[in-house]
Amino acid sequence: MHTASQERLSEGERAFVDQVITSRTGCPGALLGILESVQEHHPNKYLPVQTLEYIAAQTNIALSRIYSVVTFYALFNLQPQGDNTICICRGTACHTRGSRNLLQSVRLALGLGLEDASETSEDDKTLLTTLDHKYTVRTVACFGQCALAPVVEVNHRICGHVNERTLQREISTLERESY
Amino acid sequence: MKKVKVATVWLDGCSGCHMSLLDMDAAIISLAQKIDLVYGPLVDTQEFPEDVDVTLVEGAVSSQDDVTKLQKIRQRTHLLISLGDCAVTGNVPAMRNSIPVNKLLQRIYVEGAQEGKVVPTDGVPALLKQARPLREFVKVDLCLPGCPPPAKTIAAVISDLVDGKKREAALAVKFG
């Protein structure tokens, strides 16, 4: 649930959105490109509510329409993303090779807890970000790399045949790099 | 003429379907002469008899006890009828299905109780995770939806079976 935000965008942010909208005006399906550019521009790679409201006002597209597009495509984020993204495949092949354990161990390792949100959330997807915004853990239905199962994507790099130990090593590497 | 052996069963339902069964006015008198009511809430028999011709089951399957009963009934019945929406779709008993059983019992028997705040365990069968329709447990030969199914429909179906008639026109059916 998102409540209407009273905060306004900074002048710089507004200028960027304006420029993106102008550059795409008249293109069919302009909204998708606008949203993609604006999200990419955000340091936390997401679309804050006030940005969506500003885009709606400037393009005269209904708020509901924009929200519908944003939630239809997995590409768009409504929550700020961490500096590093760990994406665990929950497809059938990866599941049978223990991706649930990987997901649980990465959640424990990053202090995200195992409290299952499934009872409250309507989605079976996982998307969690650590409080310090260093890591985002998410799941995906399939990377199409089933031969490498279980597959984990670390900052857009595919790692195959992952086990708890190699995953822990990946996290340690990220941890070192951040200092 | 040999009388047709009919049984009725009341699982997780409100007994409204049984009320509807009794609500068929004068038709019940002529029907009573042709059938033997061998088991059900309306008669005293304790054990479900062997070789029953027709069994009408009201209510959803909600507990392990219901499952065991239903399986035995299926074995001993030629024609099993799901009577009413609870037996056919789960209906109102299934409205609990998205709530975990322990939370449900806690809410009703502890938080919702004025006194004796304890979840009953003695002499009551444990609930299944969900209340589900009969068809998901045993083969059902005929479904009579409705909440309750109209008395006329029940009467028509039973007398057809008793007279050994095959129904030509489709039965008028309606959920709810």
Added chain:
Amino acid sequence: MPNKKLSIRIDGELISALEGQTILQAAKVNGKYIPTLCDLEGLTPVGACRLCIVEVSGIDRLIPACTTPIQDGMSVTTTSARLTHNRRISLELLFVERNHVCAACVSNGHCELQSLASAMGISTVRFAYNYPKLGVDLSHPRFLLDHNRCILCTRCVRVCADLEGAHVWEMTSRGIHARIMSDLNQRWGDSRSCTNCGKCVQACPTGALAEKGCAVEEMVKRTDNISSLIQRREVQA
């Protein structure tokens, strides 16, 4: 310039219809019945419910009548064993997807989903019920939204966007997680674009959108009002 007249066959009968009409429109004008759920006269057709499927000779797959424009010489079949089989499956899947408890519904007896099931003689469904956990939005002062009863026909979306011009409603998420929502997934009562006109309620084929204060069986929808309003608008335009 008036539209060109085309000749088509519906269930063998030769019918003349106007170019630009859909199969469903041509059928309706000529008194041929095709079952529908997501269609509402005057609204842009979307082909969401798949109940209006028909057979068109020369085409192997089944075609939705509401979104397919007629072509000269087209031969359409509206009733067959194959169509009945597929329509039944579509309808049964609608019943198992959410919690349609007809007995406890404000629209019991006035529901398009329920009456279509009766008309097709559906006494039970072949699939396992999903029994999802879904919410009810009671935040609007006059109306309510019960996701348990929604069939995602998007009539509310279309009537609000096309006729009222407010575009409060849209679909969020996808697949089994798809939901109707207002504005930025806010509570309906908090929506700033809603004009409280109630057209979505009247357009809704089930009890998903209803007036508050209705008891079981009390919610009677006036879809005819919506259609005649659209017609009058078109005459004015």
